[in-house]
Amino acid sequence: MKELLELLAKAVVDEPDEVRVSVVEGEKSIILQLHVAPDDIGKVIGKQGRIAKAIRTIVKASAVKEGKRAIVEIIG
Amino acid sequence: MAKAIETEGNTVDEAVEAALSKLGVDRKSVEVEVIKEGGVSFAGGLDQSRAMVRVSLIEEGIKRVVGLVKNIIDSLGVQGNIRVLDDESSAKIKKINVDGPDVGLLIGRRGETLAAIQAIANIVMRKSGTNKKLEIDIENYRERRAERLKEMAKQAAERALRLRRPVLLGPMNAYERRVVHVALQDNNQVFTMSEGEEPGRQVRITPKQ
Numbered sequence: 424m425k426e427l428l429e430l431l432a433k434a435v436v437d438e439p440d441e442v443r444v445s446v447v448e449g450e451k452s453i454i455l456q457l458h459v460a461p462d463d464i465g466k467v468i469g470k471q472g473r474i475a476k477a478i479r480t481i482v483k484a485s486a487v488k489e490g491k492r493a494i495v496e497i498i499g
Numbered sequence: 500m501a502k503a504i505e506t507e508g509n510t511v512d513e514a515v516e517a518a519l520s521k522l523g524v525d526r527k528s529v530e531v532e533v534i535k536e537g538g539v540s541f542a543g544g545l546d547q548s549r550a551m552v553r554v555s556l557i558e559e560g561i562k563r564v565v566g567l568v569k570n571i572i573d574s575l576g577v578q579g580n581i582r583v584l585d586d587e588s589s590a591k592i593k594k595i596n597v598d599g600p601d602v603g604l605l606i607g608r609r610g611e612t613l614a615a616i617q618a619i620a621n622i623v624m625r626k627s628g629t630n631k632k633l634e635i636d637i638e639n640y641r642e643r644r645a646e647r648l649k650e651m652a653k654q655a656a657e658r659a660l661r662l663r664r665p666v667l668l669g670p671m672n673a674y675e676r677r678v679v680h681v682a683l684q685d686n687n688q689v690f691t692m693s694e695g696e697e698p699g700r701q702v703r704i705t706p707k708q
Contacts, residue, residue, distance in 0.1 A: 426574055427571065427574035427575065430567075430570050430571065430574060431571070431619055434567050434619055434622065434623050435619065435622045435623070473618065474618065474619070474622065476615070477614075477615035477616075477618040477619055478615070478619070480607065480611055480612055480614075480615035481571065481575075481612060481615050481616060481619070484575060484604055484605070484607055484612045485574065485575050485576075487604070488575065488576060488604065
């Protein structure tokens, strides 16, 4: 799931080397914190949060497979 | 990063030739956008204007996107084959198809995962300098869904006419609503309109007086 989020974030940003994902894993849920370069925050959020929503949707599909709830937080 | 260049020439063909030799590729792997037609303008006397084109590599974008989609599918633990369709019917849309035994996960509820993957893929397309749109279909989901929506639209229109009152369809995303509007645009007995806010936006089919 972590790799998937990294993959998606790197695809949309201008500075893929700055993409970091840290994971806080609970029993039923998993929190993924996405860190990107300050100038790329807008890129991962998108107009009206459209890109953030798309990223979350794909990560959630992956979480469903593992029987968990995934929360993606975007941190600059 | 954008693999696109602009060139000039006496004619459009000349400008394209110049671009191709600069990029070192053949005509098939590029997309040409004419910025300015060349030729002689007689408006203010003899003024030879030069043609200007923008030439971009299409294959670059497609290749990267196919790689990305493949990686997403792999990360989701789904086995899927990706095919790039050679559909020349539309110059603006490039279609790829994903097939496999358990691709349902990639479609998601009401196609939302499919829409999300396509959204990300199109950002990568744009970043690689092509102005083509990518359309992803999974096990013909889009096609099947479009057929169902068209049928639904037709039946709802008949119902609206029979009951002589508007009929409201269920919530749909922009793409699906468009299919409904297009399906009924030639029906001159009803008109269609979308109302409400995303994600609950719905199509209302109203009989004309």
